[in-house]
Amino acid sequence: MYVVDLTGKTAIVFGVANHRSIAWAIAQILHQAGARLIIAYQNDRVRDTVEKLVEKWEGTILVECDVTEDSNVASVYSSIGQEIDTLDIIVHSIAYANKDDLGGAFLETGREGFRLALDISAYSLVPIVKYGAPLMGDDGGSVIAMTFQASTHVFPGYNVMGTAKAALENEVKQLASDLGLSNVRVNAISAGPLDTLSSRVISRYRDMKRVHAERSPMGRNITVNEVAKTALYLCSDLSSGVTGEIVHVDTGYNIMGL
Ligand code: NAD
DSSP: OOOOOOTTOEEEEEOOOSTTOHHHHHHHHHHHTTOEEEEEEOSHHHHHHHHHHTTTOTTOEEEEOOTTSHHHHHHHHHHHHTTOSOOOEEEEOOOOOOGGGSSSOGGGOOHHHHHHHHIIIIITHHHHHHHHGGGSOTTOEEEEEEEOGGGTSOOTTTTHHHHHHHHHHHHHHHHHHHHGGGTEEEEEEEEOOOOSHHHHTSTTHHHHHHHHHHHSTTSSOOOHHHHHHHHHHHHSGGGTTOOSOEEEESTTGGGOOO
């Protein structure tokens, strides 16, 4: 029988803002499996919330990291490098776009809004892996990122974030190719709609969620715990031969044509 035991492993999770964050569900399941957690939160605004979430987790490290500067990412890893032996798991669960760019016509997306969304939501995976992978030991490690089906299909309202997810998924494949011989695996989870701070600002989010439940083969929306369980699989030895993959956790919605 296979049991996922991450005792002795260390995971860094980027993107916990509150108890609804997908990153928080993933952090919890990794913690339950025995991993030591490092939580990289964006800024002061979320620090108290994040501190409260992890207050009972002994040995957890909290670090601030705004990913818009490479130097912030590099210094996170240099600070934790002194406290851990090796890093085994990296979770990227970060996205941002201006509210104005998450509604109306995609045609109206401005250059600065495009740059911002792509920078935070897609480019950030590159420094997060570039500076994090060297901390992974001889056994390698696992990196996961969070994506959405708007990378390949049009979801009106999701707009520039769809462009960012297309870039992110391409990065996952290129990074998987770069790091495969180091036994560092890079995958993404393409999740169905979930109520979080980020999804709330997408202008047609409610429609997306309703249609998803109506049309998916399983006839319902997903739960955040279903994403976390797939994350656990991707972060553990159970997925040792899987890299560069986009795994859908969407009750099958992506396979439907009608
Ligand atoms: P969330 O708002 O809880 O998480 C987004 C995180 O990004 C927050 O923790 C925020 O602090 C962080 N962030 C934003 N700008 C940052 C910056 N400059 N530096 C560092 N961190 C920054 O929302 P979520 O829904 O949990 O989103 C997590 C990931 O899941 C995102 O990539 C999102 O696109 C993806 N996703 C969400 C859904 C959904 O329906 N909620 C579906 C598929 C994929």
